[in-house]
Amino acid sequence: MEIATLGEFGLIDRLTKDITPQNASTLRGVGDDCAVLDYPQSQVLVTTDMLMEGVHFDLTYTNLKHLGYKSAMVNISDIFAMNGTPRQMTVSLAISKRFTVEDIELFYEGLRLACQKWGVDIIGGDTTSSYTGLAISITCIGEAQKEDIVYRNGARNTDLVCVSGDLGAAYMGLQLLEREKNVYYGQYNDLRKRIDEAQKAYDKAVATQSPNSPTPQLLKSQIAKLKSQLSDLATPDFSGKEYLLQRQLQAEARGDIVEKLRQAGIRPTAMMDISDGLSSELMHICKQSGVGCRIFEKELPIDYQTAVMAEELNMNVTTCALNGGEDYELLFTVPIGDLERIKEVEGVRLIGHITEQRFGQVLVTRDGQEFELKAQGWNPLS
Amino acid sequence: MEIATLGEFGLIDRLTKDITPQNASTLRGVGDDCAVLDYPQSQVLVTTDMLMEGVHFDLTYTNLKHLGYKSAMVNISDIFAMNGTPRQMTVSLAISKRFTVEDIELFYEGLRLACQKWGVDIIGGDTTSSYTGLAISITCIGEAQKEDIVYRNGARNTDLVCVSGDLGAAYMGLQLLEREKNVYYGQYNDLRKRIDEAQKAYDKAVATQSPNSPTPQLLKSQIAKLKSQLSDLATPDFSGKEYLLQRQLQAEARGDIVEKLRQAGIRPTAMMDISDGLSSELMHICKQSGVGCRIFEKELPIDYQTAVMAEELNMNVTTCALNGGEDYELLFTVPIGDLERIKEVEGVRLIGHITEQRFGQVLVTRDGQEFELKAQGWNPLS
Numbered sequence: 001m002e003i004a005t006l007g008e009f010g011l012i013d014r015l016t017k018d019i020t021p022q023n024a025s026t027l028r029g030v031g032d033d034c035a036v037l038d039y040p041q042s043q044v045l046v047t048t049d050m051l052m053e054g055v056h057f058d059l060t061y062t063n064l065k066h067l068g069y070k071s072a073m074v075n076i077s078d079i080f081a082m083n084g085t086p087r088q089m090t091v092s093l094a095i096s097k098r099f100t101v102e103d104i105e106l107f108y109e110g111l112r113l114a115c116q117k118w119g120v121d122i123i124g125g126d127t128t129s130s131y132t133g134l135a136i137s138i139t140c141i142g143e144a145q146k147e148d149i150v151y152r153n154g155a156r157n158t159d160l161v162c163v164s165g166d167l168g169a170a171y172m173g174l175q176l177l178e179r180e181k182n183v184y185y186g187q188y189n190d191l192r193k194r195i196d197e198a199q200k201a202y203d204k205a206v207a208t209q210s211p212n213s214p215t216p217q218l219l220k221s222q223i224a225k226l227k228s229q230l231s232d233l234a235t236p237d238f239s240g241k242e243y244l245l246q247r248q249l250q251a252e253a254r255g256d257i258v259e260k261l262r263q264a265g266i267r268p269t270a271m272m273d274i275s276d277g278l279s280s281e282l283m284h285i286c287k288q289s290g291v292g293c294r295i296f297e298k299e300l301p302i303d304y305q306t307a308v309m310a311e312e313l314n315m316n317v318t319t320c321a322l323n324g325g326e327d328y329e330l331l332f333t334v335p336i337g338d339l340e341r342i343k344e345v346e347g348v349r350l351i352g353h354i355t356e357q358r359f360g361q362v363l364v365t366r367d368g369q370e371f372e373l374k375a376q377g378w379n380p381l382s
Numbered sequence: 383m384e385i386a387t388l389g390e391f392g393l394i395d396r397l398t399k400d401i402t403p404q405n406a407s408t409l410r411g412v413g414d415d416c417a418v419l420d421y422p423q424s425q426v427l428v429t430t431d432m433l434m435e436g437v438h439f440d441l442t443y444t445n446l447k448h449l450g451y452k453s454a455m456v457n458i459s460d461i462f463a464m465n466g467t468p469r470q471m472t473v474s475l476a477i478s479k480r481f482t483v484e485d486i487e488l489f490y491e492g493l494r495l496a497c498q499k500w501g502v503d504i505i506g507g508d509t510t511s512s513y514t515g516l517a518i519s520i521t522c523i524g525e526a527q528k529e530d531i532v533y534r535n536g537a538r539n540t541d542l543v544c545v546s547g548d549l550g551a552a553y554m555g556l557q558l559l560e561r562e563k564n565v566y567y568g569q570y571n572d573l574r575k576r577i578d579e580a581q582k583a584y585d586k587a588v589a590t591q592s593p594n595s596p597t598p599q600l601l602k603s604q605i606a607k608l609k610s611q612l613s614d615l616a617t618p619d620f621s622g623k624e625y626l627l628q629r630q631l632q633a634e635a636r637g638d639i640v641e642k643l644r645q646a647g648i649r650p651t652a653m654m655d656i657s658d659g660l661s662s663e664l665m666h667i668c669k670q671s672g673v674g675c676r677i678f679e680k681e682l683p684i685d686y687q688t689a690v691m692a693e694e695l696n697m698n699v700t701t702c703a704l705n706g707g708e709d710y711e712l713l714f715t716v717p718i719g720d721l722e723r724i725k726e727v728e729g730v731r732l733i734g735h736i737t738e739q740r741f742g743q744v745l746v747t748r749d750g751q752e753f754e755l756k757a758q759g760w761n762p763l764s
Contacts, residue, residue, distance in 0.1 A: 027425065031670070032534050033463040033654050034524070037426040043409065044419040044426060050474040050508040050519055081415040092432040092519050126432040130517070137432055137474050137508075137519030142416070152414050272415050288413070 001101040003129075011101065012127055015108050021121040023087045025143065028123075035123035037088060037141065043149060045142040047078035053133035061177045064103050066249045068110025071136050074275065076118050077253035077328045079142035081273040083150040086255075088123045088141040089115060094130035118255055148267070150332070155270035155289035159333040159354040162268075164257040164347055166301040167278055168317065171324025172309040173241075173248025179313075180236035191230045198223045243305045251328045258330070260345050268332035277323040279373045281331050283361060292359040295352035295373065298366050322363070322373070383483040385511075393483065394509055397490050403503040405469045407525065410505075417505035419470060419523065425531060427524040429460035435515035443559045446485050448631045450492025453518050456657065458500050459635035459710045461524035463655040465532040468637075470505045470523040471497060476512035500637055530649070532714070537652035537671035541715040541736040544650075546639040546729055548683040549660055550699065553706025554691040555623075555630025561695075562618035573612045580605045625687045633710045640712070642727050650714035659705040661755045663713050665743060674741040677734035677755065680748050704745070704755070 003011055016030045028036040037044075051057060051071055059067075072089065079086040091111060095104060115122060120140070202219040209216065238245055254273075261268065270285045278300075286293055300321045310317035333354055334342050342348060355362075361373040385393055398412045410418040419426075433439060433453055441449075454471065461468040473493060477486060497504060502522070584601040591598065620627055636655075643650065652667050660682075668675055682703045692699035715736055716724050724730060737744075743755040 028533070033460040034427040034429040034466070036464070036531060037428060038528075039421050039426060040423070044421060045416040046419060046470070046472060046505065046521075046523065047416040048472040048474055048506060048508055048519075048521060050476055050510055050517070052476045052510060052512045052517065054513040055476070055511050078415040082418070084416070088428070090428060090430040090521060092430055094432055094434045094437070094517060123428065124430060126430055126519075128432055128434060129437050130434045131436040132514050135432070135434065135476060135512070135517045135519075137430075137517075139428075139430060139472060139521040141428065146420075149418060151410070 003095060003099065003101055003104070006101060008127055011104065014101070015104065015127075016122065019112075019122050021123070022119055023121050025087050026121045026123060029121060030124050035088065035090070037123075039143055042143040043146050045079050045082050045084045045144060045149075046139065047075055048137065048139040049075050049078070051136040053135070058177075058181070059134070060181055062249060064106040065110035065113075067136075068107040068112075069114045070110075070249065070251045071138055072111045072114035072120070073251045073253045074328060075138045075140035076114065076120060076255070077251070077273045077275070079140055080253050080255050080258045081271055081330060082142070082144060083148050083258060083268065083271060084142040084144035086118050086120045086140055086142040088121050090139045091122060091125035092127070092137040093125070094128050094135040096130045096132055096134065099134065118253065150268045150271040151288075152270050152272050152285050153288040154268075155285050155291050155333040155354050156335075157291060157354055157356050158336045159269050160336055160339060160342065160350055161282070161293055161295060161331070161333055161352040161354060162342060162348050162350055163274070163278065163301060163329050163331050164254050164349075165327070165329040166303045166306065167274070167322075167327050167329065168310070168320035168324045169244050169247035169303050169306045170251065170326040170328075171248075171320050172306050172313075173244035173246075174326070175313055175315075176238070176241055176244055176309060177248065180238075184233070184236060187233055188230070191226055191233070195223060195226045195230065198226065241305055241309065243303060244309055248326065251326065253328060254330050257345075257347060260347070264341050264345050266334055266338050266341055266345070268334050271330060271332035274327045274329045274331050275325055277325045278327075278331065279322045282373060285331070285333065286357070286361050289354075290357050292355040292357050292361055293352055293373075294355050294359070294362045294364060296364045299349060299351040301349040301351075318365075385477060385481065385483055385486070388483060390509055393486065396483070397486065397509075398504065401494075401504050403505070404501055405503050407469050408503045408505060411503060412506050417470065417472070419505075421525055424525040425528050427461050427464050427466045427526060427531075428521065429457055430519065430521040431457050431460070433518040435517070440559075440563070441516070442563055444631060446488040447492035447495075449518075450489040450494075451496045452492075452631065452633045453520055454493045454496035454502070455633045455635045456710060457520045457522035458496065458502060458637070459633070459655045459657070461522055462635050462637050462640045463653055463712060464524070464526060465530050465640060465650065465653060466524040466526035468500050468502045468522055468524040470503050472521045473504060473507035474509070474519040475507070476510050476517040478512045478514055478516065481516065500635065532650045532653040533670075534652050534654050534667050535670040535672075536650075537667050537673050537715040537736045538717070539673060539736055539738050540718045541651050542718055542721060542724065542732055543664070543675055543677060543713070543715055543734040543736060544724060544730050544732055545656070545660065545683060545711055545713050546636050546731075547709070547711040548685045548688065549656070549704075549709050549711065550692070550702035550706045551626050551629035551685050551688045552633065552708040552710075553630075553702050554688050554695075555626035555628070556708070557695055557697075558620070558623055558626055558691060559630065562620075566615070566618060569615055570612070573608055573615070577605060577608045577612065580608060623687055623691065625685060626691055630708065633708065635710060636712045639727075639729060642729070646723050646727050648716055648720050648723055648727070650716055653712060653714035656709045656711045656713050657707055659707045660709075660713065661704045664755060667713070667715065668739070668743050671736075672739050674737040674739050674743055675734055675755075676737050676741070676744045676746060678746045681731060681733040683731040683733075700747075
């Protein structure tokens with residue numbers, strides 16, 4: 001169904017009709033000039049992210065349900081990165097003419113799946129049109145007790161540096177998808193070109209001879225063969241690489257880690273989520289905390305599929321783990337006194353420690369060499 | 383300066399370096415995964431708006447400072463429409479390559495002017511790139527005491543219907559700008575075409591004869607004349623229509639009206655801001671409040687310039703006032719007992735009253751005819 005059939009209010013009604021706020025702090029959601037929230041006992045966390053088609057996502061290989069899920073998760077992830085609990089979300093979409101009502105419903109399905117997973121209420125937004133492509137802007141609101149909030153600036157000398165999960169897989173997933181896209185489209189375009197050429201030759205031939213003479217007949221069968229090749233064109237085989245795709249297409253916010261740390265009685269001294277790559281985020285924490293750090297290459301958590309894919313693409317897997325973005329894992333520091341406790345927390349890896357600022361941000365390689373860490377993370381404006 | 387020179391973090395630093403939060407509720411602004419707010423004594427209002435180049439604004443005649451100002455104001459307006467006080471704002475921009483650092487600084491200049499006017503802190507956002515055009519997404523956060531918040535659903539039978547300021551001027555301003563744009567570009571393109579033709583004739587002539595012979599000399603002087611006409615091309619004369627332009631390009635949120643109502647001891651029963659046109663907004667209030675209304679054409683506040691422009695464009699000025707969008711005036715209802723008090727509030731006009739739902743939404747024309755109001759407001763998705 002075309003979106004114009006419903007209009008703005010019709011579409012919003014359809015997308016939000018069975019949204020019922022679950023949180024006590026959501027007093028009023030969709031339907032007025034503003035949503036109304038109530039946070040008398042805790043502090044309010046606010047984060048926002050904008051995702052543009054062609055820059056942040058490619059709909060050639062991203063389905064809209066995954067995109068909705070990821071758009072919500074990357075915002076929820078920022079609330080967890082403050083040691084908070086996500087509660088509400090506003091969702092703004094600018095939609096070009098090529099999208100249907102069903103497309104946007106699919107996007108909302110993914111969005112709501114992510115929100116349901118973490119108990120987040122969709123409380124409003126804006127739905128409008130765009131000249132080209134899809135633009136998504138989400139603002140997520142959460143809460144935390146004042147004493148629980150973890151900023152980026154709290155890391156202290158001797159603190160331990162930890163990350164959750166593993167690194168570089170989302171980046172490898174992106175490389176894989178881009179490669180397959182190029183291969184697939186390379187073959188597709190090649191076949192289309194050959195069909196066009198054969199069709200032109202056929203048209204030329206039948207202009208001077210009967211369609212039943214040998215040349216047109218030969219060209220006709222050639223065209224049929226190429227068309228059949230086109231329709232048989234193999235869709236990419238991703239077997240053995242499912243984890244990489246999942247990490248790229250279906251990011252997960254690590255609320256489970258936040259909960260585990262809480263249960264273990266550990267309060268990180270600094271924390272952020274890894275969206276631009278470990279190096280870049282480490283530098284934010286070090287800069288804002290006025291400290292240095294020492295990270296060990298051999299401790300970087302890397303999945304087997306990430307390593308295999310890096311090898312296949314002739315890339316350095318450590319570089320991928322340090323600078324590949326979109327992991328949405330948590331990077332945090334804990335006091336050295338928590339060493340024994342943090343070792344017990346499943347899914348967390350100790351990768352180094354905080355030093356005095358004058359020692360800089362150092363990576364110690366497997367063979368004991370030391371390098372200054374550089375932020376080569378993804379720059380959306382370069 | 384090209385934006386890529388600074389990169390995302392460099393640009394954000396530059397835009398936000400001298401932003402100092404002014405509100406006690408802003409505990410932490412730009413610079414972490416989330417902003418941190420504190421609202422122990424009041425309820426939190428959240429609104430968001432997305433503005434897309436080519437859909438919501440045209441940079442042919444909108445300068446970026448005005449655009450920044452308006453982008454902030456339309457969000458601030460939604461907080462006032464709940465009878466609240468705006469406090470914080472997140473600002474997300476997606477910027478295509480044609481914009482420079484100076485362009486974005488200009489946008490921020492306007493943004494900050496609007497924020498300073500109403501004491502709003504910019505607490506974060508996202509800055510990224512877009513393939514085409516500029517996309518703006520703003521979320522504004524405000525506060526209100528629970529008992530002060532005015533929803534759309536509180537209008538009751540016999541309540542008085544009021545609007546602030548005057549209606550239709552922003553829409554007339556847009557019509558004026560679009561007309562002048564077409565005239566100017568019509569002349570511009572015509573002259574460019576004639577210059578190209580003369581240039582071609584000149585090139586052709588000098589291929590066979592000396593540049594000093596009569597034909598090339600004539601063509602040369604023709605080209606010079608056309609070029610001088612091009613550079614003299616009159617920029618549009620807007621004298622006598624300044625108010626229309628101001629209303630279109632430089633929207634103002636009516637916090638002054640909210641304050642005046644408070645001082646007069648009047649609490650509206652329902653309120654919203656007029657962004658899509660009076661008819662459309664009246665229907666929201668009536669639908670959500672379960673009431674009807676009776677509006678009088680002769681009471682609609684219309685500025686002299688609006689009326690003149692409508693006449694010039696051969697449009698019905700009442701239709702413009704009812705359905706032209708972007709006025710950002712306040713539409714509200716007050717109990718009939720406030721009649722004497724509301725009459726004393728400067729800048730507010732009584733335009734009708736609320737009825738039982740079964741009477742529908744009625745416009746009474748100057749000659750006493752009655753029509754059912756229809757929402758013909760601007761539909762961004764049609």
